[in-house]
Structure formats: structure tokens, C-alpha cells
Amino acid sequence: MKIALIPALLLATPVLAQDRVLTVYAEDYVASEWGPGPKIKEGFEAFCNCELRFVTGDILPRLLMEGAGTQADVVFGLNTDVTARARASGLFAPHGQDTSDMSLPVEWTDDIFLPYNWGETAFVYDETRLDNPPASFAELLDAPDDLKIVIQDPRSSISGLALLLWVKQVYGDDAPDAWAKLAPKVLTVTRGWSESYGMFTSGEADMVLSYTTSPAYHIAAEDDRTKTAAIFPEGHYFMTELAAQVASTDQPELAQAFMDWILTPEFQAVIPLANWSLPAKLPQEDWPQVMRDLPRPETTLFYSENEAEALRQPALDEWQRAFR
Amino acid sequence: MAAGLPLSPGHAIAAALAALIGGTLAAVAWVAGGLSALSEWDMRALWFTLWQAALSATLSAVLAVPVARALARRQFPGRGLLVTLLGAPFILPVIVAIMGLIAVFGRNGALNEGLRALGLPEISIYGWQGVILAHVFFNLPLSVRLILQGWQAIPAERFRLAASLGFAPRDIARHLERPMLRAALPGVWLAVFLVCLTSFTVALALGGGPRATTVELAIYQAFRFDFDLGRAATLGLVQIGLCVGALMAARWIAIPASFGAGMDARGGPVAPGGWRRAADAAVIAAAAVFLLWPLAAVTALGLPRLTSLPAEVWDAAVRSVLMAVTSAGLALGACLALALAIARGRGRWIETAGMLPLIASPLVLGTGLFILLRGLVTPQQMALPVTVAINAAMALPFGLRALIPAARSLQADYGQLAASLDLRGWARLRYLTLPRLARPLGFAGGLAGALAMGDLGVITLFASDQPTLPLKLYQLMNSYRMEDAAAAAVLLMVLSFALFWLFDKGGRLDA
The missing domain is CATH 3.40.190.10 (Periplasmic binding protein-like II)
Known part of the structure; x- marks a missing residue:
């Protein structure tokens, strides 16, 4: 009985992971091996018991064409210039994060689009x-x-x-x-x-x-x-880049778990040296020295x-x- | 394929092309709920697009004539290699070509450094002159090759007859060369004009500002920023209208040359001596410097880092080569079928359909296909096959320009003989068509392969987790890795050129 179980378990794990796929539409540079994508994938898969799959390209035009039938669970890498149009599409669900104490130079009250860098x-x-x-x-x-x-x-x-x-x-x-x-x-x-x-x-x-x-x-x-x-x-x-979850997702738990993970120190620590930008929520003393040393503007x-x-x-x- | 049947493979392919171009445009317009009006800025873009394309095409065609004539009538060591090398700029990926042109003609380029050292005023590549310079750089090679083929298509007997009649160079020009040019130049001009109509990245990078806005940029803006599919569809329709208009004008101007069949004896035009010899040498040298210097500059930039490129770049390179070879194979088959159908005079619409991919906006094409196919397969499944098919279609117009004249003379010179011998089907293809069309076929295949190699993905909408080499190049640039990007550019250039050389060489095995 025990012997019979082992191969069954070995088989079961990948099947389980395959069933749980989080599809993330991302800008092309995000998912390349020189962007933050590989570290984000590795970090999320370490605890989600799932597979994170990046799909790259022109994310918003594609999403707008696919509508609610899209395969995307999360979009990653939107810019503020498209949020009005993206919001009007009604395709996105609230991120559910507390954005009151971000390390951003501006106040962030948007409940749909969540900054991950700036x-x-x-x-x-x-x-x-x-x-x-x-x-x-x-x-x-x-x-x-x-x-x-x-x-x-x-x-x-x-x-x-x-x-x-x-x-x-x-x-x-x-x-x-x-x-x-x-x-x-x-x-x-x-x-x-x-x-x-x-x-x-x-x-x-x-x-x-x-x-x-x-x-x-x-x-x-x-x-x-x-x-x-x-x-x-x-x-x-x-300038900031944003993530949002898709309302019609068939993996609502995973999508939410991903959104919950974005503002954690573990995720945010990846940003500075992989994305060459500042983390959206990380105390300045935790930034890499090179980012702390950069001259900062007084006014944003x-x-x-x-x-x-x-x-x-x-x-x-x-x-x-x-x-x- | 009996002559009486209305449907040949050529017809089927032409119909498929027309359906592809028209269908994708219709799909975009349908999703948009109709076409939208154009703005004042769109009209300005249209005007700039038209005049820069016309000027670029005229310069490319005019400058190509002396170069092609010099190459046609002079024999020197390394001539074959030079002819192949001179074709290289046309197949360069746009971003690589811009790097090379800036390294030579840029503000900090080699040319301006020389001028500064001599105390002469500097030149600026940025502005409309830069756009034209880049377009001539890209398209002079194509023009030279197409016109050179025209020269080579004049049977050697005609030149010998001219020599025995004591023709001076002026007489040869009047009786042989001008009729050939009259037949070939409109097609060359048309091809370059159409290439320049859809220019986007070059026009923007070297244009110096929004004065150099082309229609393709307006389409990009409509898609990417405004998501105004109606405007994109209108602009796409305008481009197709321009294509059909230019095609009809070129057909009206061109007069087919008729030199009759020859005995396939070797030897081109008689090479006149005296000052003409020096002039030809100068023309060839000038063209070689203009076309090869930027290539050398790109190589110098990227070579140091070539061996340290990460494995992912090499993986992407292998994938790109496989895709390019497949595209070239598809393009060759389609090209041959179309050219033979056109040569048999089966409907002028076939030629128009064959030229359409040149002017179809890649963005409209990609988006239209996405809309049409989305219910049937997933975008990831579509990514590679669609890219291969689109690249094949995009290369057709160039292949056709090379093949149509050759196929026409084949039909005119050997059509009756073949019919009287009842040579048809596979035997005709094997013993008549393929051997006689080998040169333009090799050239067409080379072009198709190289163009597919450098294409950045007609379709960024069809995301893929299997990136191609040009995409890797952009990823490197977007990650600040400019030196690695330069190395990837060299790799891309070398592979594109190797593909072109292999096909082209294959077609010239007898030469």
C-alpha cells in the first residue's frame, strides 16, 4: 500500500500544480531573464503550490479585445496613462491592499491598480x-x-x-x-x-x-x-507601474494571493536591482545602497x-x- | 495543371493573400464598429509618408542604375562576393541598420569626426534627410539587384550583335539598355516606394521629431495608446489604397522589353574602356563604401561581446533560424506559383494581390488575425505558426519583383516550344522552369529567409514564451544592456546574411 502510494504522490504533485496556473499578462521586458520576472515567478511558486505563467506582449490592447473571456488572471506592468481606459472596461477587480503607508512620494488611493515600483x-x-x-x-x-x-x-x-x-x-x-x-x-x-x-x-x-x-x-x-x-x-x-487582478479570473484565490504578495518585503526587495526602479513599499533603509545614494528630487x-x-x-x- | 483550368495554385494563393489582407482589415473595422475619420495630424502624416517614399524610391532607383551597369559590364576578382555583400543592407533588421548608420553618419559618427578634423562643417543625419538616407541605404541594394538581373536577362547574343554592328556605348544604351530599364525601373521604383510607405521606426529615430510622422506610426498610436481600432482600420485602408494606386501607375508606365531568347552564352555587355572604366570603378567603390561602412561599424561595436552572450540568446537564434528557413520555403513555393500564373497572363489582380502584403500594416494584420483566430486556438499556439506564415507573406512582394520579369521572358521565349513538346507538369518544372528561374528563386528565397530572421514579430499581440532573436535584442536594450544588445545585433546580422547568402548562392550555382 505504502509502496503503491509513492508513485501516485509523485504523479499527483505536478498534476496539482498544473491545475493551478496563474496566468499573468506582463510587459515584455518584465518576463525576460534580465527583468524581475524570473525572480517573481520563483518567489511566488515557492509558496503558492501553483505555476505562474507569464504571457508577454501588448497587454492592455490584448485584454480589451479578449474582454471577460480572457485567460489572464493578473496583469502586471500597466502604466498610469492607460488606467482610465482600463478602469472603464470594468474588467478588473479591487486589489484589497492597504495603500496608506506606501513608500511613494504621492498619495495612492486607487483600489484597483496597485503600484509595485516607481x-x-x-x-x-x-x-x-x-x-x-x-x-x-x-x-x-x-x-x-x-x-x-x-x-x-x-x-x-x-x-x-x-x-x-x-x-x-x-x-x-x-x-x-x-x-x-x-x-x-x-x-x-x-x-x-x-x-x-x-x-x-x-x-x-x-x-x-x-x-x-x-x-x-x-x-x-x-x-x-x-x-x-x-x-x-x-x-x-x-512614474509607476501597476498590477491588477482580472475580475473574470478562474483562479480568484491565486490572483488574490499574488496581489497580497506584491507589497511584501520579499517581493519588493526584488524590484530595485532587477527592475532598476524604486520599490513601492519598502522602508528606505532596506533599499540597496546604490538606490539610497542616488540624488533624490525634492518635488515630485x-x-x-x-x-x-x-x-x-x-x-x-x-x-x-x-x-x- | 492544364491550361484550361481557371484555378491554378497561383490563383489560390493570390485569393488567400487577398483574403488575409482584406479579412484582417475587415475584422479590425468590425470590432471597432466601423471606420473613423482622420485628424489633421493624420493627414500631415499621410503627406509626409507619401513624399518621403516617393523621394526615397526615386533616389534609390536612379542611383542604382549606374551601380548595376558597372557591375553588369565589369569583371573583377571578388565581384560575386561584392554583389552578395551589397545586398546586405536590405535584409538588416531595422534597429541594427539604425545603429550602423548613426555610427557612420551620426553626430558622433566617423564621418563627422573626419569633417571636424578637416575643419569642415558637420552634417546632420537627423531630419528628413536622415530618413531619406536610411531608406536609400536599405533599398539601394534591392534596386541594384533587380536592375542587375534586368541586365543579365538581356541575351549575350544581343550584345555581340551590337558589337559586330559597331555600336558605341550610346547606341547600346539606346537600343538595349533603355528598353530594359523602361521595363524594370517602374517595378523597382514601386517596390521601394511601397517599402518606404510603411516605414515607422526608421522615420521616427532619424526623423528628428514629429514632422517625420508616418501613417504606420499613426496606426501604432491608434492601437497602442488610443485603442481606436476604427481609426487604425481607416489608416490601414488608406495604405492599401495607396498600394493599389501606385501599382496601377507603375503598370501604366512600364513597357515590357522583348529581346527574344538567347543561346545562354556567357558574357554580358561589352565593357567600354577609357574614362568609362574609371567611372565604373568609382561608382562601384562609392556604393561599396556607402553600403558596407555602416555594416562594418555595427560589427565593430558588437563583436567584442559576441562570445559572452548568454545561452538564452543563442537558443533564440536557433529558433529564429528554423522559423526563417520555414518562412523562406513557404515564400518560395507561393512566389513561384504566383509568378508563373502572372506570366501566363492570368488576371492582373494576381499581381496586385501579390504586392498587397508589402503595404498591409503589420499591426492591422496581427490584430485582425488575433480577432479572427481567437475562438479557434490559443494565442500561444498561434504565435510561431502565424509568425512564420506572415513573414512568408511579407516577403512575397520582393520575391515577385525578382521572379515576374524572369517568368515572363521564360513564358515568352519558351512557352510555345514547351507547348509543342507537350512539356508540362513536373517535367516542365524540373527541366525548364526551375533551371531557368534558379537565380531569381535563390534571390527570392534569400530575401524571404533574411527578412523573416530580422522581423520583430509582426504580432506582439500573440505573446509567446519562445522569443525570437530580434525580441531578445530588444529585451537586452530594455534592460540597459546596450553592449550585449550590440553583440546580439551582430549575431542577427550575420545569421540573416548567411541565410541570404546560402539561398542566393544556391540559385547561382551555374554562374
Whole structure:
């Protein structure tokens, strides 16, 4: 009897795990072996008695097309620019977490979309190539036009859109004038962040639109301390990535368990050095030294979902006119 | 396949293509609940798309003529290798080509460093001129190869006759070369024009700002940011309209050349001496520097890290090669069937259908397929087969441009003979068609394989846990690993080129 049980148990365990699959729709970089995905999968599978399966790609367009029939249980990696549309779809269920004591520079009261990381937009430069980096947004606007920056297109990239909102929040109705000053310095506008950043590291541009946390990669992975984010007293625009559970999930317990796990120290500790961003809920003394040492902006700017949605098209029009 | 039957494999494939392109567009429009109106910015994008494509196509075609003529009438050691190498830019993955162009023509590139050293004013690649430069870089190779094939298709006897009649180069140009160009150039121009119509990443990266917005970017924006499928469908329809319009214009301009059949004797145009010899050498050298320098620059960037690439990148490389070879096989079969049907003059719509994949927005295609197939199979199951099939379809227009002229002359020159010998079916394919079409077939297969290799996944919607090499390249870049990404780019370039070389070489075994 005992002997007969052992193979049965061996067989039963994988079957059980297979029955319990948590399907997570994630942005492509998340699940690659250089992103936080593998550690998240390993950490969750260690206690969930299930399999976590990442499905990568254009997550929101796909989810909107699939509707309630989607296989997704959780989505991971949404940006704040799409939350209004995602919320309106009614496809998501509340995350059920207490967000009152997050380590975010802004108050977070959203009961659907849960931040797991954050950072701010910033212009990154190389100290060895730029002698007089602008010390404020105003200085950047007034810098000579041979200071060349690369930015991302707000129509195809979230960081590009964040720059638009950043300028809008700093300059308000004067944003068109700010863009008119900035436009001659824009070497080019790329489709995504990676093309811009590649142009910067290859020495093509003096500054690149990136994140306040970008220098951490160069310090931690390459021992290169020459890359610096210029910190502007006018403030920096807040960026966060979000997770949410799908209301129609056939694994509600697992989905909830995953949401419960996101804000735990174990999960949050993965973020800084795998995602090169700041953890959403982790005391600063628990951050890796490289993140603690980074210069921090004093002011963080952020538009609410509805404000951002209302500003998007007018700001896009202003931006396109500046380059005409 | 008896001649009387209305349905040949060519017809079936053309119908399937039309259904694929039209069906996916209809599916997107259907989900959107109809088409939406275009904005002022969309109209600007349309205008920029049109003029940059027209200028890029004209420059590529015009510049290709002297290069192709010089290559056609000169023999020198390494000529075969050079002809193959000059084809490389066309098959470069876009992101790799941008890296190479910036390394040479960029603000910090080799050219500007040279100009600075000489105290000369610098040039800027960013702006419309950069978009045109990149498009010529991509498409000059294709144009040269297609026109070169035109030269090689003129039977050697005609050149000998011209020589015995004492033709000067001017007379040869008038009686032989110009009719050939009149037949070939509109098709070349059309192919480049259509390629540039759907340009997206290049236009954005080198365009210097939103002035360089193309229709494909507007489609991307409609999908990814606005989720406005109606607008995406409208823009997709506009692209198809442009394709059909350009195709009809090209057909109206082109006049088929008729040189008659030759004895397959070796030898191309007579090589004139004197200053023309030096001019040809200069033209070949200039083209080689323009096309090969950026490739060398990319290689120099990535080579140091090539051996230390992680295993996952190599796995992805193997997967990409397998997918590319399958795509090439599919594309070759479909291409041959289409070209033979077109050569037999069976309906002009076949040629139009064959060119459609060129202009179909990958985003519309991917989304449409996703909508159409979602009830039947899971997206993960679809990912690899759909990518292979779409890549094959996307390569068809290029293969057709190479095959149609050859298939037409085959039909004109040997059609009656074959009919009188009752040569048909497999025997005809084996003894007449394949040997005589081997060169363009090899070229078409090479193009299909290499293009499939570099494709970033027509369909990011069909997520897959089996990433391809171009996807790995982007993942590396997105993780700040720019040096590893450069190494992956070299790997991608080498593999694409090796595939192209193997197919192309296979087609030229007799040459």
C-alpha cells in the first residue's frame, strides 16, 4: 500500500500544480531573464503550490479585445496613462491592499491598480561629456541649442508621454513656449526608451530622457559612476507601474494571493536591482545602497488619472505644433 | 495543371493573400464598429509618408542604375562576393541598420569626426534627410539587384550583335539598355516606394521629431495608446489604397522589353574602356563604401561581446533560424506559383494581390488575425505558426519583383516550344522552369529567409514564451544592456546574411 502510494504522490504533485496556473499578462521586458520576472515567478511558486505563467506582449490592447473571456488572471506592468481606459472596461477587480503607508512620494488611493515600483522622469547625462549640465528645467530651456537631447515619442512611449505631462505641470499655459525652446535641442524623438538610451550611451546625444534611477544600473552592474540624472528644483514627474487582478479570473484565490504578495518585503526587495526602479513599499533603509545614494528630487509632480487623460490630447497638439 | 483550368495554385494563393489582407482589415473595422475619420495630424502624416517614399524610391532607383551597369559590364576578382555583400543592407533588421548608420553618419559618427578634423562643417543625419538616407541605404541594394538581373536577362547574343554592328556605348544604351530599364525601373521604383510607405521606426529615430510622422506610426498610436481600432482600420485602408494606386501607375508606365531568347552564352555587355572604366570603378567603390561602412561599424561595436552572450540568446537564434528557413520555403513555393500564373497572363489582380502584403500594416494584420483566430486556438499556439506564415507573406512582394520579369521572358521565349513538346507538369518544372528561374528563386528565397530572421514579430499581440532573436535584442536594450544588445545585433546580422547568402548562392550555382 505504502509502496503503491509513492508513485501516485509523485504523479499527483505536478498534476496539482498544473491545475493551478496563474496566468499573468506582463510587459515584455518584465518576463525576460534580465527583468524581475524570473525572480517573481520563483518567489511566488515557492509558496503558492501553483505555476505562474507569464504571457508577454501588448497587454492592455490584448485584454480589451479578449474582454471577460480572457485567460489572464493578473496583469502586471500597466502604466498610469492607460488606467482610465482600463478602469472603464470594468474588467478588473479591487486589489484589497492597504495603500496608506506606501513608500511613494504621492498619495495612492486607487483600489484597483496597485503600484509595485516607481521612479521619476529625468534627463540623464554623462559627466565626462557634459561640462555644465543644466541645474534646473529653466536652465535646460535656456541652454545653447548645441546641447542635444533625445526624447521618446509621447504617441508611442509612456516615458515620452510623461515628459509631456512633466512640461505641462511645470509650465502650465506656457508649455508651448517651453517646447519652442526645447525643440531645437531635441536631436531626435524615438519610438521607445531603448532606442533613445542606446543613442545616449553611444555618445550621440548629451542628455537622454530617462529615469532618476537609471544611474543605479551603471553603478551596480558596470561600476560606472559617470552617468548622472540631472535633478531639477522645479520637480520631476512621477512614474509607476501597476498590477491588477482580472475580475473574470478562474483562479480568484491565486490572483488574490499574488496581489497580497506584491507589497511584501520579499517581493519588493526584488524590484530595485532587477527592475532598476524604486520599490513601492519598502522602508528606505532596506533599499540597496546604490538606490539610497542616488540624488533624490525634492518635488515630485503627478497628475491624477482624470487630469492626465483630459490634458493628453491638448498637450500632444501643443507638442506637435512646437516641432512643426 | 492544364491550361484550361481557371484555378491554378497561383490563383489560390493570390485569393488567400487577398483574403488575409482584406479579412484582417475587415475584422479590425468590425470590432471597432466601423471606420473613423482622420485628424489633421493624420493627414500631415499621410503627406509626409507619401513624399518621403516617393523621394526615397526615386533616389534609390536612379542611383542604382549606374551601380548595376558597372557591375553588369565589369569583371573583377571578388565581384560575386561584392554583389552578395551589397545586398546586405536590405535584409538588416531595422534597429541594427539604425545603429550602423548613426555610427557612420551620426553626430558622433566617423564621418563627422573626419569633417571636424578637416575643419569642415558637420552634417546632420537627423531630419528628413536622415530618413531619406536610411531608406536609400536599405533599398539601394534591392534596386541594384533587380536592375542587375534586368541586365543579365538581356541575351549575350544581343550584345555581340551590337558589337559586330559597331555600336558605341550610346547606341547600346539606346537600343538595349533603355528598353530594359523602361521595363524594370517602374517595378523597382514601386517596390521601394511601397517599402518606404510603411516605414515607422526608421522615420521616427532619424526623423528628428514629429514632422517625420508616418501613417504606420499613426496606426501604432491608434492601437497602442488610443485603442481606436476604427481609426487604425481607416489608416490601414488608406495604405492599401495607396498600394493599389501606385501599382496601377507603375503598370501604366512600364513597357515590357522583348529581346527574344538567347543561346545562354556567357558574357554580358561589352565593357567600354577609357574614362568609362574609371567611372565604373568609382561608382562601384562609392556604393561599396556607402553600403558596407555602416555594416562594418555595427560589427565593430558588437563583436567584442559576441562570445559572452548568454545561452538564452543563442537558443533564440536557433529558433529564429528554423522559423526563417520555414518562412523562406513557404515564400518560395507561393512566389513561384504566383509568378508563373502572372506570366501566363492570368488576371492582373494576381499581381496586385501579390504586392498587397508589402503595404498591409503589420499591426492591422496581427490584430485582425488575433480577432479572427481567437475562438479557434490559443494565442500561444498561434504565435510561431502565424509568425512564420506572415513573414512568408511579407516577403512575397520582393520575391515577385525578382521572379515576374524572369517568368515572363521564360513564358515568352519558351512557352510555345514547351507547348509543342507537350512539356508540362513536373517535367516542365524540373527541366525548364526551375533551371531557368534558379537565380531569381535563390534571390527570392534569400530575401524571404533574411527578412523573416530580422522581423520583430509582426504580432506582439500573440505573446509567446519562445522569443525570437530580434525580441531578445530588444529585451537586452530594455534592460540597459546596450553592449550585449550590440553583440546580439551582430549575431542577427550575420545569421540573416548567411541565410541570404546560402539561398542566393544556391540559385547561382551555374554562374
